Amino acid sequence: MQIIIDSGDVRFHAYEALSLANEGKFDEARESITKANDAMEKAHEAQTSFLFKEASGEKVEISALFIHSQDHLMTAISEKNLIAQLIEMRKSIQDLIEAKK
Numbered sequence: 001m002q003i004i005i006d007s008g009d010v011r012f013h014a015y016e017a018l019s020l021a022n023e024g025k026f027d028e029a030r031e032s033i034t035k036a037n038d039a040m041e042k043a044h045e046a047q048t049s050f051l052f053k054e055a056s057g058e059k060v061e062i063s064a065l066f067i068h069s070q071d072h073l074m075t076a077i078s079e080k081n082l083i084a085q086l087i088e089m090r091k092s093i094q095d096l097i098e099a100k101k
Contacts, residue, residue, distance in 0.1 A: 003069035006043035010036045010076035014083040021087040024094060029087050036080050043073050 017032035047070070054060040 001065070001069070002046045003043050004072050006039045006046065007069070007072040007076040009039035010043065010080050012036075013039060014076075014080040017087060018083045021090045026087070026091050026094075033080070033084055033087070040077060040080060043076070047073060 013032045013036035017029040017036065020026075020029040020032060050060065050066070
C-alpha cells in the first residue's frame with residue numbers, strides 16, 4: 001500500500017506543479033516537482049525493499065495489490081517526467097513572450 005500512497009503523492013505534486021506553472025508561478029512549480037521527486041524516491045525505496053527480499057532468496061508472494069502498486073508507480077513516474085518537460089516548455093514560452101515586450 002505504501003507504494004500506491006507515495007505514487008499518488010507523486011501525481012498530486014506533479015499536477016500541482018503544472019497548475020502553478022500555468023499561472024506563471026515557476027518557483028512554486030519547482031518546489032512541487034521537488035516534492036514529487038521526494039515522494040517518488042519513497043515509493044522507489046519501498047519497491048526496492050520488496051525486490052531485494054526476493055533477490056536475496058526470500059520467497060515473496062506476488063499479489064494483485066503488488067502488481068497494482070507497480071502500475072501506479074510506473075504511471076506516476078511517466079506523468080511526473082512529462083509534466084516536468086511541459087513546465088520547462090511553458091517557462092521557455094513565457095520567457096520568449098516577456099522578451100518581446
